[in-house]
Amino acid sequence: MKHYYFSLNISYQAYLAHYSGAASSILVATEQGLRLQLPASRFRPFLSQIGVKGRFRLITDQNNKFIKLEML
Template identity: 35%
Template sequence: MTNITPTDTVYHFNISVPYRMCEALYQNNTPAVVLTADNGLRVQVPTSRLRHFVGSDGVKGSFRMVVDQKNKIKSFERIR
């Protein structure tokens, strides 16, 4: 669990991407994807952060991303 400070920004995402579409996460010309957070904000996330969560059914679940004041990702984790 990441230590969240008052200056951090926390984004929540519900992701459901089928396995056949996950191939794009491994292509060099796709360094990042844009996800829509639960609050409606669009956030650019490096594909390397999502690769860890690819399973036989793709990427599915609820995720949380914590970003510091300098927009550096502190954590990207599945919460459900």
Template identity: 35%
Template sequence: MKRFEFRLNISPEQYLPYYRGEVRMVVVSLPNGQSISFPASLLRKFLHAEGIHGDFILSCDDQNRGAELQRKPAE
């Protein structure tokens, strides 16, 4: 299983194209300089009036299928 950790800071205005379905994939930069993409629909459950902010973990199988996004627990 693959696991990617990253931080998101998306304002409500920045999220609108994803919410409307105009943009379907989110591309994020990882701390090591790599970029990954995942379906924007995975962000919906994290959207609040302030947008989407925090540390997240994206998990998927070795074929990059079955993506699951969760908020990283506070340390």
């Protein structure tokens, strides 16, 4: 398994624009300097009234297939 760490700070309104179809994915920069594109829907469990804010860990298999996204 591979682990990628990144921080995200998206306002509630900006997230709704992403999720509603204006843009269906979110581009993040990992702490290792990689750029990852993830479906906006993967962040829905972490959405609050202030948006999506925090540090996250993305876990993938060896073929970079999504396994789990966690807020740390």
